[in-house]
Amino acid sequence: MSGHKAGAEIEALIQILSRLPGLGPRSARRATLHLLKKKEQLLRPLGRACEEAAEKIQTCNQCGNLDISDPCGICNNPKRASEVICVVEHVADLWALERASAIKGRYLVLGGTLSALDGIGPDQLNIKKLVERAEKVEIKEILLALNATIDGQTTAHYITDALEYCDVEVTMLAHGVPVGGELDYLDEGTLSAAVKARKPF
Amino acid sequence: MSGHKAGAEIEALIQILSRLPGLGPRSARRATLHLLKKKEQLLRPLGRACEEAAEKIQTCNQCGNLDISDPCGICNNPKRASEVICVVEHVADLWALERASAIKGRYLVLGGTLSALDGIGPDQLNIKKLVERAEKVEIKEILLALNATIDGQTTAHYITDALEYCDVEVTMLAHGVPVGGELDYLDEGTLSAAVKARKPF
Numbered sequence: 278m279s280g281h282k283a284g285a286e287i288e289a290l291i292q293i294l295s296r297l298p299g300l301g302p303r304s305a306r307r308a309t310l311h312l313l314k315k316k317e318q319l320l321r322p323l324g325r326a327c328e329e330a331a332e333k334i335q336t337c338n339q340c341g342n343l344d345i346s347d348p349c350g351i352c353n354n355p356k357r358a359s360e361v362i363c364v365v366e367h368v369a370d371l372w373a374l375e376r377a378s379a380i381k382g383r384y385l386v387l388g389g390t391l392s393a394l395d396g397i398g399p400d401q402l403n404i405k406k407l408v409e410r411a412e413k414v415e416i417k418e419i420l421l422a423l424n425a426t427i428d429g430q431t432t433a434h435y436i437t438d439a440l441e442y443c444d445v446e447v448t449m450l451a452h453g454v455p456v457g458g459e460l461d462y463l464d465e466g467t468l469s470a471a472v473k474a475r476k477p478f
Numbered sequence: 479m480s481g482h483k484a485g486a487e488i489e490a491l492i493q494i495l496s497r498l499p500g501l502g503p504r505s506a507r508r509a510t511l512h513l514l515k516k517k518e519q520l521l522r523p524l525g526r527a528c529e530e531a532a533e534k535i536q537t538c539n540q541c542g543n544l545d546i547s548d549p550c551g552i553c554n555n556p557k558r559a560s561e562v563i564c565v566v567e568h569v570a571d572l573w574a575l576e577r578a579s580a581i582k583g584r585y586l587v588l589g590g591t592l593s594a595l596d597g598i599g600p601d602q603l604n605i606k607k608l609v610e611r612a613e614k615v616e617i618k619e620i621l622l623a624l625n626a627t628i629d630g631q632t633t634a635h636y637i638t639d640a641l642e643y644c645d646v647e648v649t650m651l652a653h654g655v656p657v658g659g660e661l662d663y664l665d666e667g668t669l670s671a672a673v674k675a676r677k678p679f
Contacts (some may be wrong), residue, residue: 280662284545285534286527286531286534286546286613287531287535287544289523289530289531290524290527290528290531293520293523293524294524296520297509297512297513297520298508298509299500299505299508299509300500300501300503300509304499304500306498306573307499307570308498308499308500308501308572310544310568310569310570311498311499311533312498312528313535313544313569314529316532319494319497319498320528320531320532321528321529321532322490322494323491323494323495323524323525323528324525324526324527324528324529324532325525326487326490326491326494326525327491327513327521327522327524327525327528328522328523328525328529329487329490330487330513331517331521331522333487333527334487334488334514334517335486343488343511343514344485345487367509368511368514368576369508369511372507372551411653435619443575463608465627475600
């Protein structure tokens, strides 16, 4: 809508939406039009939801999760096992594990992985906080739920070294065939790992 | 983030974003996380932009464009040729033509095309308004900039019939090879049209 000055409000909306992951300028324009067409059902509610989230959501100082309270609902929940810390790269991973109800303990969000290419060293990650928490008596297990990528595994090795003097067991997620997965479509690495880790039926 | 009640504010944001075209539940979650991470740069500005747009943007009663004024900036612009009305299906098409600075006249947004399948008849479209405008003395040309689809062409024929008693010339966009397009990748319909409409070099 360039060359047409009245569109500043519309242009602002397109600009912001186009900076979201998965949206480019074109799809941001489509989304903006959709929002403008559904003013009461979408545009106003989105405005309110953004304001509300900006007001209320904060980062948990203990684990790095996003929640309305700090410490977050998971860190604060007395029913959670206090002897296990599950280490994840991003909040999205924490959410995925929560959706699966797979973790009984608490979390620590690293905020990424070590990466020489992107210049991310240990100080940019929450590793110091992890070691501090792991030194507490009640912590028995650190479960590394990092991505099975080179950077993820490098980070896992670094963390294991950093935890050397803590009295904790460091564990990692199992590699294997995804539930519902077809062997024919799996890569060789996954298949080898699944065979190596085979179990009695 | 189901099963974790503190996420209501986050869940609300995901829900609304997932209803935008081009975003599913998964990408809406990614977008939400991105917004929450960039609270001051993205989340708050998006909230403000939504409120602002909801407050200020309205549909032009004359042409159907979205703008801060009614009649819109294009209908109000005295420099626009007042003898041409360009008929488009959606506001997005109007924007596309404005980006190309291709139209010197004014517009009429139909709001869709006739479609027996979707149950859209002439009364659901802005055809009556178009005929009213076309009856005015100063209007000399109605340019049909409709999509080259079956529904678009059906609608074009219907409009031509409806304008039978108006003293206007009805024109349509040229079919041909897109600028920068390679012949090898074009469909037969476009190629035939381009050959039929060939011009002296």
